[in-house]
Amino acid sequence: MKAVILAGGKGTRLRPLTYAVPKPLLPLKQRPIIEHIMLHLKSHDIKDITITIGYLGYQIKSYFHEGKDLGVSIKYHEEKQALGTAGCLYELKDELKDEPFLVMGGDNFTNIDLTKMLNFHREKKAAVTIALIEMSVPVDFGVVELNKDSSVKRFREKPSFEFLGSTMIYCVNPEVLDYIKEGDDFAKDIFPRLLADGKKICGFTFNDLWIDIGKIEEYTRANAIAEKEL
Numbered sequence: 434m435k436a437v438i439l440a441g442g443k444g445t446r447l448r449p450l451t452y453a454v455p456k457p458l459l460p461l462k463q464r465p466i467i468e469h470i471m472l473h474l475k476s477h478d479i480k481d482i483t484i485t486i487g488y489l490g491y492q493i494k495s496y497f498h499e500g501k502d503l504g505v506s507i508k509y510h511e512e513k514q515a516l517g518t519a520g521c522l523y524e525l526k527d528e529l530k531d532e533p534f535l536v537m538g539g540d541n542f543t544n545i546d547l548t549k550m551l552n553f554h555r556e557k558k559a560a561v562t563i564a565l566i567e568m569s570v571p572v573d574f575g576v577v578e579l580n581k582d583s584s585v586k587r588f589r590e591k592p593s594f595e596f597l598g599s600t601m602i603y604c605v606n607p608e609v610l611d612y613i614k615e616g617d618d619f620a621k622d623i624f625p626r627l628l629a630d631g632k633k634i635c636g637f638t639f640n641d642l643w644i645d646i647g648k649i650e651e652y653t654r655a656n657a658i659a660e661k662e663l
Contacts, residue, residue: 434551435529436479439521439601440467440539441487441512446648455489457539458496459652462659466646467493467539469659471503477547479535480505483528485521487512518601519617526610536619538601542655543643545602550637554604559635560627561609564602567640569593597636600643608632 444456451459457467464472471482482505486493490511500507508528512521522529522536533554535547545564554562571593578587603619612626627634642662644655 434479434532434534435481435483436474436535436537437522437525437529438467438470438482438484438537438539439518440493441485441490441516441521442539443488444540444647447646447652450649450652453489455486455492456646458492459646461542461655465496466542466655468497468503470537470539470541471497471500471505471507473544474535474537474547475503475505477551479547482506483508483510483525484539485510485512485516487514517616517618517622519613519619519623520615522610523613523615523617526613529605529610530607533604533606536601536603536605538645540646541601541643542646542659543600543602544641545600545639545643546641550602550639551604553637554635557635558633559604560606560632561624562604562635562637564600564643565597565636565638566600566643567595567638568598569595597638601645604637 440455440457442456444451447456458465461469474482482500484493484507486509494509497507510525550562550564572591574591576589576592577585580586599620609623609627612623617623624634644651646652646655
């Protein structure tokens with residue numbers, strides 16, 4: 434099975450750390466974030482990896498080369514300009530046309546069971562399966578529900594809202610590639626397009642470790658967990 438790691442972003446929310454280093458190369462316990470991702474893929478026997486690179490991408494390429502030291506095979510696809518989370522696959526159609534493949538963000542720190550997710554995807558016969566993480570967000574003030582006559586129906590003091598959050602981990606069937614154009618985003622463009630065409634999208638729910646390392650506080654939390662568990 435093939436995997437595509439999206440690593441072309443500028444990581445602006447992590448500045449100043451990303452002024453000189455691309456976000457996927459920031460270390461977690463002395464290994465770059467993206468190296469943890471590739472080792473996790475390898476642990477599920479996914480060794481054929483394409484990395485889409487853009488901002489400071491030459492550093493990723495010169496660090497990992499073809500992936501021999503990690504026991505994987507790495508190809509690189511360089512974006513001259515931002516092509517979108519799905520649009521970057523437009524030029525990879527011929528390489529991804531034969532079987533389902535994984536798409537992962539280059540800042541996903543996770544121990545999700547990818548084998549279980551792939552089996553789920555095949556059993557459900559979905560066009561796309563999205564990894565969904567169980568989340569809870571606290572609210573710092575009282576929440577009020579009103580009846581139609583404006584009388585109070587319910588009052589909750591500082592509740593927490595639970596929901597399923599979409600991660601940047603997708604299992605994708607090759608048929609989806611026909612829906613992609615340059616500049617497309619999975620959430621904004623591809624998923625609505627698939628649903629409108631009657632295609633099946635499934636959610637694989639998990640509650641294991643997952644951190645989207647997009648902000649300084651998330652990077653700090655990921656480092657703390659890496660020091661304890663890795």
